[in-house]
Amino acid sequence: MSERYSRQVLFSGIGPHGQEKLKASHVLIIGAGALGAANSEVLVRAGIGKLTIVDRDYVEESNLQRQQLYTEQDVHKKYPKAAAAKRHLEEINSEAEIHAFVMDAVPQSLELILQDVDLIIDAADNFETRLMVNDLAHKHKIPWIYGACVGSFGMSFTILPGKTPCLNCLLRTIPMQGINCDTAGIIGPAVQMTVAHQTAEALKILVGDWDAVRTTFVSFDLWNSQYQSIKAGRAKRDDCLTCGSDAVYPYLQAENTTKTAVLCGRETVQVRPPALVQLELKQLAGSLNAQGYDVKANPYLVSAENDGERIVVFKDGRALIHGTKDVVYAKSLYQKLLG
Amino acid sequence: MIKVLFFAFLKEAAGRESMEVEMSGETLADLKKKLSQEYRIENLETVMAAVNEEFAPDDTVLEEGDTVAFIPPVSGG
Numbered sequence: 014m015s016e017r018y019s020r021q022v023l024f025s026g027i028g029p030h031g032q033e034k035l036k037a038s039h040v041l042i043i044g045a046g047a048l049g050a051a052n053s054e055v056l057v058r059a060g061i062g063k064l065t066i067v068d069r070d071y072v073e074e075s076n077l078q079r080q081q082l083y084t085e086q087d088v089h090k091k092y093p094k095a096a097a098a099k100r101h102l103e104e105i106n107s108e109a110e111i112h113a114f115v116m117d118a119v120p121q122s123l124e125l126i127l128q129d130v131d132l133i134i135d136a137a138d139n140f141e142t143r144l145m146v147n148d149l150a151h152k153h154k155i156p157w158i159y160g161a162c163v164g165s166f167g168m169s170f171t172i173l174p175g176k177t178p179c180l181n182c183l184l185r186t187i188p189m190q191g192i193n194c195d196t197a198g199i200i201g202p203a204v205q206m207t208v209a210h211q212t213a214e215a216l217k218i219l220v221g222d223w224d225a226v227r228t229t230f231v232s233f234d235l236w237n238s239q240y241q242s243i244k245a246g247r248a249k250r251d252d253c254l255t256c257g258s259d260a261v262y263p264y265l266q267a268e269n270t271t272k273t274a275v276l277c278g279r280e281t282v283q284v285r286p287p288a289l290v291q292l293e294l295k296q297l298a299g300s301l302n303a304q305g306y307d308v309k310a311n312p313y314l315v316s317a318e319n320d321g322e323r324i325v326v327f328k329d330g331r332a333l334i335h336g337t338k339d340v341v342y343a344k345s346l347y348q349k350l351l352g
Numbered sequence: 353m354i355k356v357l358f359f360a361f362l363k364e365a366a367g368r369e370s371m372e373v374e375m376s377g378e379t380l381a382d383l384k385k386k387l388s389q390e391y392r393i394e395n396l397e398t399v400m401a402a403v404n405e406e407f408a409p410d411d412t413v414l415e416e417g418d419t420v421a422f423i424p425p426v427s428g429g
Contacts, residue, residue: 048429138429163428166360183400183407184425197361199428230400230407232423234360237369241359241421244406 018060031220032060038219039063039129043118043146044136045094046070047199048160050082051208052134056215057102057109064102065112065126068095069283069331070276071314079201091325093313115313116329117285118142120265123149132218133157134211139274140184141264144255147172147180148262151255156218160211164197165236167207170245171214171227178249179256181263183230202235273340276333282343286330286351294328301350317350324350354383354414357421358393366393376418381410383420399424 022032038061042049045068053066072080072087072094080094087097099113116122118137123146133150135158137143143159150157151174159180160169172179210231217225229242249256254263274283298310298317306317316325323335324346332351334343354375358366366387375383380403384396402421403412414420 044429046429136429138427140425140427143427161426161429163426164360166426168423168426178407184398232359237363239359241402241405241423243400243402243421243423246406247409248407 021059026222026225027216027220031216031222034220035060035216036062038131039065040132040134040215040219041123041126041130042066042134042136043123043142044068044138045082045098045113046076046136046138047079047081047201047204048162048208048211049094049134049136050080050098051204052136052160052211052215053098053102054082054105055208055212056134057106057111059212059216060106061109061219063110063112063129065114065130066095066098067114067116067118067123067126068093068098069115069117069327070094070333071325072097073279075279079199079204090311091309091314091316092311093327096313115327117283117331118145119285120145120149127153127155130155132215134215135159135161138276141274143180144184145264148255148264150174151179151260152262152265158211158214158218160207162203162207163199164234165200165203166232166234167203167210168230168232169207169210169214170230171218173226174256177228178245179253181255182248182250182253183245200235206233206235273344275338275340280336280338282334282337282340284332284334284343284347290330292326292328292330294326297326297351304350322346326351353416355419356383356387357419359421359423360426362393362399362422362424366391375414376416378414379410380408380412380414380420383414384410396422 018032021027022029040061042053045066071091072083074088082098082101093115095113095115099111102111133155154174156173158171230245231242233240251257254261272285294315298308298315301317302308306319309316314325314327325333332347353372355372357370363369387393400423403418
């Protein structure tokens with residue numbers, strides 16, 4: 014064992030055997046925003062062997078205050094978060110195998126990368142994705158760790174298929190998205206505290222210390238100095254469509270996934286093409302330029318701006334329409350430019 | 353008396369951190385209805401509820417001295 018992990022190996026919960034288990038493990042992180050960046054850094058430093066990170070967005074200036082992996086250079090180059098994360102994580106630990114996917118976290122794509130995944134960490138920014146991940150985790154019997162934060166508030170819950178209640182048991186319906194980073198803001202410590210809970214659970218699960226895994230739902234408010242652990246056992250429902258005896262995994266059904274989504278954290282609508290495509294970005298940049306747009310491009314995306322309209326198109330055909338929450342307007346602009 | 357605690361943005365919606373109500377013998381669903389009708393605290397059906405630090409379903413009967421906490425699930429990440 015190299016000196017690199019010596020202090021962690023000294024910790025009795027991990028030890029040399031635990032360290033080897035970490036080395037042999039594969040963690041999938043859904044999202045490379047604040048939670049994804051911090052979770053991935055902790056786990057890659059801790060010595061997990063393989064990490065896959067999925068994100069649909071690119072780095073913006075307003076991310077730097079709390080999304081710890083990213084730099085001003087990433088903002089300047091409009092680097093996709095997953096690709097930027099991979100680069101920084103490889104600099105931190107060259108022994109780790111990092112896979113980055115710049116794409117929407119949809120079931121069809123995720124099922125292709127779930128093989129040999131030991132644990133899924135939730136770093137998404139919306140409930141639709143989380144409930145879909147909840148379904149996937151149960152279908153494939155993979156533990157996953159819910160985490161979310163906003164303002165000075167955060168929460169986490171460790172979900173073990175077949176043992177604990179699932180997110181669908183706890184929520185019953187997709188809650189109102191009334192509060193998010195757009196309306197309530199977020200401070201870095203709320204991210205760090207959420208991530209501390211998620212990564213501690215992750216280490217316990219990856220080394221196989223199941224008795225140590227937290228069974229309560231944690232929520233806290235750092236500004237108001239509150240911390241609660243809530244017992245969750247009674248929340249498990251036998252008629253749950255995700256983890257009950259007649260599970261049908263409702264959030265993996267196509268009709269429950271939307272083609273447009275309003276992104277958390279800013280006035281932006283994502284439009285996704287109905288089928289999988291690979292765009293010829295150079296050609297697209299030329300065409301947008303000819304239509305009067307001011308165009309910037311890198312190997313992953315084309316960013317175009319004209320008269321207050323700002324649109325970013327990724328290689329997989331997705332587009333982010335900035336400056337609006339109007340999905341109808343966003344769809345029509347998408348069709349006008351790419352249709 | 354039943355003690356009711358509000359967390360995160362519910363604190364602002366309720367205009368307070370906590371309150372006490374006379375609802376012994378009634379259910380959690382009754383409490384949600386009362387808070388919505390008399391205190392204009394909306395959307396409680398999408399909020400997680402714990403009685404004495406344990407998640408509880410709507411038909412839970414509240415007893416004297418219970419503490420009910422309403423915790424809105426958050427989605428930021």
